Amino acid sequence: MFINGHWIGVQSGKTFDITNPATAEVIGQVPDGGVEETLQAIEAAYDAFPLWAALTAYQRSGFLYDAHRLMMENLEHLAQTMTREQGKPIRAARNEVKYGADFLLWYAEEAKRVYGQTIPAPRPDQRFIVLHQPVGVVGAITPWNYPVSMITRKVAPALAAGCTVVLKPAEATPLCAVEMFKLFEQAHLPPGVVNLVTAADPVPVGQTLLEDPRVRKLTFTGSTAVGKHIAREAASQLKRVSLELGGHAPFIVCKDADPVHAAKGAMLVKFLNTGQACISPNRIFVHRSQVEAFLDEAKKRISRMQAGNGMEAGVSIGPLIGPDALAKIDHQVKNALDLGAEVICGGKRLMGGGLDKGYFYAPTLLNKISPGMRIYREETFGPVAPVVPYDSEEEVVEMANDTHYGLAAYVYTQNLSRAVRMLEKLRFGIVGINDINPTAAAAPFGGMQESGLGREGGREGIAEYLETKLGGLSV
Structure with missing residues (x-):
C-alpha cells in the first residue's frame, strides 16, 4: 500500500x-x-x-x-x-x-x-x-x-x-x-x-x-x-x-440501416473486454426485416473470434473475471433457452485446449429473446449477444427504455431525422448514433x-x- x-x-x-x-x-x-x-x-x-x-x-x-x-x-x-x-x-x-x-x-x-x-x-x-x-x-x-x-x-x-x-x-x-x-x-x-x-x-x-x-x-x-x-x-x-x-444498453438496428455494417459494430462493442463493460450492449433490437441478414453477419464474425490467454497472438476473447461471473452467464443463457430462445452459436463454457483452467465462456449469439427472460432484464457482463426482433420505431423506443438502467444506448440508422428522434427519446446518458465508442477524456460519461x-x-x-x-x- x-x-x-x-x-x-x-x-x-x-x-x-x-x-x-x-x-x-x-x-x-x-x-x-x-x-x-x-x-x-x-x-x-x-x-x-x-x-x-x-x-x-x-x-x-x-x-x-x-x-x-x-x-x-x-x-x-x-x-x-x-x-x-x-x-x-x-x-x-x-x-x-x-x-x-x-x-x-x-x-x-x-x-x-x-x-x-x-x-x-x-x-x-x-x-x-x-x-x-x-x-x-x-x-x-x-x-x-x-x-x-x-x-x-x-x-x-x-x-x-x-x-x-x-x-x-x-x-x-x-x-x-x-x-x-x-x-x-x-x-x-x-x-x-x-x-x-x-x-x-x-x-x-x-x-x-x-x-x-x-x-x-x-x-x-x-x-x-x-x-x-x-x-x-x-x-x-x-x-x-x-x-x-450498472448498465443494460440497447443496441437498435433500424429498418433503414445496413445490417452488415450494424452487425460489425454490434459485435465489436458487444465482445469488447469479453462483454465485461458497463456500456456493453445487453439487448440488441433488430428490425424484423433485417434479422436474417444481421444474424448471418454476426455469426460469421463470432466464428472468427479466438478465446484464450490474452498474451497469445490472435486472441480476442479473454476469460471472465471469476467463477461467479461464469455461473451467472450460464444461468441467464439456460433460462432464455427454457423460455424459447434460439442459440445461433456458442451457449456453453469453453473447456478444451487448456481453457478449463480459466473462466472462459464461448462468444454466444441468441435469437428470439423476449421480455420474460432474465437476460432481457438483468445485466449480463459477459460474451452473450441477445437479439430481439421488433416491428416499429415507437415499439423499439418503448422496449429500449423499459429498464431501470440508463447508461448507454446505440442506434444504427441512415436517416437523420430518425437519428435525432432516437437521441432525444432514449433515456440514457450516452447515445451512440452509428458510433460504438462514444467516449473520450474530453466528453462527459455517466448515466441516468x-x-x-x-x-x-x-x-x-x-x-x-x-x-x-x-x-x-x-x-
Whole structure:
C-alpha cells in the first residue's frame, strides 16, 4: 500500500493472492488492509490537502503532465500487468492504457480552466465574485474491468481540482493500481496527495471512507446495489458522491440501416473486454426485416473470434473475471433457452485446449429473446449477444427504455431525422448514433436513473470535485 508517500504493509504482515483468470495461477500478493490503514491514508490525505490546494493550477498541472509522460513510457509494462491480472487481450490492454493516459493529459490542461465569474449586483456599493474551490479529501473506489483507466478517470480530475485522494482498487485487480501508484511516486507528487489501500474485503475500507467526516466526497464505479448503499450512507453527512453504476444498453438496428455494417459494430462493442463493460450492449433490437441478414453477419464474425490467454497472438476473447461471473452467464443463457430462445452459436463454457483452467465462456449469439427472460432484464457482463426482433420505431423506443438502467444506448440508422428522434427519446446518458465508442477524456460519461449520479470526463468531470463559493463585497 502507498500511504503518505511510503510503501507499507499491514502490521500483521497479512496479504492476499492475486490470480490470473486465464490460468488460475497466482501471479502476486498484496497487503490485506483494513480500517487502520484506511484511517492512516485519510489522515495523510487530510494533512496534505491544504498545501496541495494552495498550489497554483499551473503547478498541479505540471505533476499531471509528468504522470502522463511516465504512463506512456511504461505503456507496455502496464498493459502486460493488466492482461495477466484481468485477462483482457494484450491489444485491448494497450488501448486502455492509452485511454487512461488521456485523462491525465486532459485534466493537466483542464486544471487551468477552472474559471470563476463576477455577477452584476443590485446595489451600487456591492460586488459579487464566484470562486470554485476543491471539496477536500476524496475516497475513490475503482472496478476490476478497467483497472487502469478508471483510476486516472477519478484521480486526474480530483488532483487537477486541488483535492487529495485515498483510492481502494477492486480486490481482483490491485496489481494494476500498485503499478500506477509507482508512477505517481515517480512524478514526485507530494506525500499524502495520493494514497492506495488494498484489501481482500472491500467492506471495512469502504465503510471507513463513508463514516470518516474528513472524507468529503466519494467516487465509485461498480454495481448498482453497492452504489445505492454508498448513496444512503453518504447522505448522513451530506457527503458528495459520484456513482457510475450498472448498465443494460440497447443496441437498435433500424429498418433503414445496413445490417452488415450494424452487425460489425454490434459485435465489436458487444465482445469488447469479453462483454465485461458497463456500456456493453445487453439487448440488441433488430428490425424484423433485417434479422436474417444481421444474424448471418454476426455469426460469421463470432466464428472468427479466438478465446484464450490474452498474451497469445490472435486472441480476442479473454476469460471472465471469476467463477461467479461464469455461473451467472450460464444461468441467464439456460433460462432464455427454457423460455424459447434460439442459440445461433456458442451457449456453453469453453473447456478444451487448456481453457478449463480459466473462466472462459464461448462468444454466444441468441435469437428470439423476449421480455420474460432474465437476460432481457438483468445485466449480463459477459460474451452473450441477445437479439430481439421488433416491428416499429415507437415499439423499439418503448422496449429500449423499459429498464431501470440508463447508461448507454446505440442506434444504427441512415436517416437523420430518425437519428435525432432516437437521441432525444432514449433515456440514457450516452447515445451512440452509428458510433460504438462514444467516449473520450474530453466528453462527459455517466448515466441516468439507476445507472448513476454525476459525470466523469470533460468539463463536467472536474466540476464534480469543486465547491462553488460566493463572495459578496460591500465597497
